[in-house]
Amino acid sequence: MPKTAARRAGRRGPRRHTRRDLAVLCVLLGLPILLDLVLVWGPTMASIGLSFTDWDGVGDIEWAGLGNYTHLFTDYPQFWPAVRNNLLWLAALGLLAAPFGLLLAALVDRGVRFSRFYQSTLYMPVVLSLAVVGFITQLILSRDQGALNALLGSERDPVDWLGDPDLNIWMILLAACWRHTGYVMILYLAGLKSVDPTLKEAAAVDGATERQTFFRVVLPALRPVNVIVGVITVIEALRAFDIVYAVNKGRNGLELLSVLVTDNIVGEASRIGFGSAIAVVLLLVSLGFIVTYLVQELRGEERR
């Protein structure tokens, strides 16, 4: 840790910054901090504050205490389905898309021919906007004209893949996984390339099978990538919005927390306070994961 010591020493020494330096720093560091404060952290705090009020955005702000929350938990029929769907989203991305992405990365990384082609193709859905993914989903799954019903030959008795509230969330999850898999694959692929090949050779010399090597040697070495994939998966699951909004504005079985927030402010009845309460629920869940991640990061920084 000689570097840290040097850093400390440097700090105690005379200031090295001239007046011009300080001006540059103030402006160019102040601007992004200000932007982030006003447009990200300020609104986050405001969301928390507004969630305890009853406000339609125009009139007086009235204190409502925990009223919004009790209303939300007990008397808002879309809330629990939305929570359930967000959890399903998390499960699908985490248990289906992420392992599948890892599998694909491991296969592509074996250096088969055309691996560049596979890599590009599998990654392609990731560059599409989620709204476009939503529209393509409709093209395939719509009841009367959809490709899937045509493929199954069930035009007589068509399945309403996206209209049936018991069925549509699964179909949407499939579309979400289609996009998430490639993302995970690329991250793991880069991680796998950076794993020291001598590790694998050592394991092979010790008589480990390919599978053992992968799960006991390579995967633990990929810990940092695992952490990111975990964070991305959680964040994507909590942010999920565009696909369902493009399909049916998040109604009829496709409720999500993000949709409820949006509906409460852009809708006719603008219920700012109530929408904020839903946002706070979203914030609390995500904050749990963000803090865990940052603590890990911080430890990593200290170790350096």
Place this chain on the structure above:
Amino acid sequence: MTVPAVRAARPVRPAGPPGGAPGRRRGGRGGQGGRRGGRWGVHAFLLAVSLAFLAPLLLAVYASLRPYEETARDGYFSLPSRLSFDYYRQAFTDSGMGRYFLNTLLIAVPGVLITLFLASFTAFAVARLRLRGSLLLLMFFTAGNLLPQQVIVTPLYVLFTKVPLPYWMSDSLTLYDSLWAVLAVQIAFQLGFCVFVLANFMRTLPREILEAAIVDGAGVWTRYRHVTLPLCRPALAALGTLEFTWMYNDFLWGLVFLSDGDKLPVTSALNNLRGQFFTDYNLLAAGSVIVALPTIVVFLLLQRHFIAGLTLGANKG
């Protein structure tokens, strides 16, 4: 979908161009004969998955080229009697996609440039100047980027309706319903990711150059602009590609902060192709292809940068 990657590359290794995959030896080529069967299995599997992944896109392209009456009658899996670009013309002229594209460019181009400029300076301050609390600053930006957008959307909406703007800037006279609002939020929200990635990248740059510059009496600006920034070109290219795609793809900000349909960016405007009572899915397919095309082209042309941006710092170098 913006999550910063884990730790920076260790300082041991000087900055290599990101994305250029390290020339890695493939171990264990020896027993190839016995593995050939497995190899074909892998190929078959990957090929099947790739085709399955491509199929929806190909279907969208195919559907967009065929008239509605035909696919309604025969289904999508029929041979075409006529292929045409009519829907593309219709999507462009009737629904004015050209204007929406312009809106998107007005947001994404300055958005990317300003974000990269501000983020690169912040990252420089965090990673290359020995400032107090730089770690805290890094956390401040990173955590901000990880929040779900809906957490901040409500107060922003209220805020923007209260901020007056002169007519020449916004014909709604407020920040709400103007491209400025979307631009500002995009920049603020994406700053976190860029700061994080660039700070990680800058830590891998050799310190000696910087110290030499200090000895020569270079000020903060010179050290940033002429000493650090030129070395960051690969990272900036990677982030620029990625950020452009993200800003282009954004759906929510335009939806919430703009009410005038003419101002919508192209991704949010796609919804307009849906009719009130009847949706022509082939038209929607054409619209989707038009919207998707730029990102796919950018991806195919700049694939290296694109992937580098995502994985910059994700692997430990």
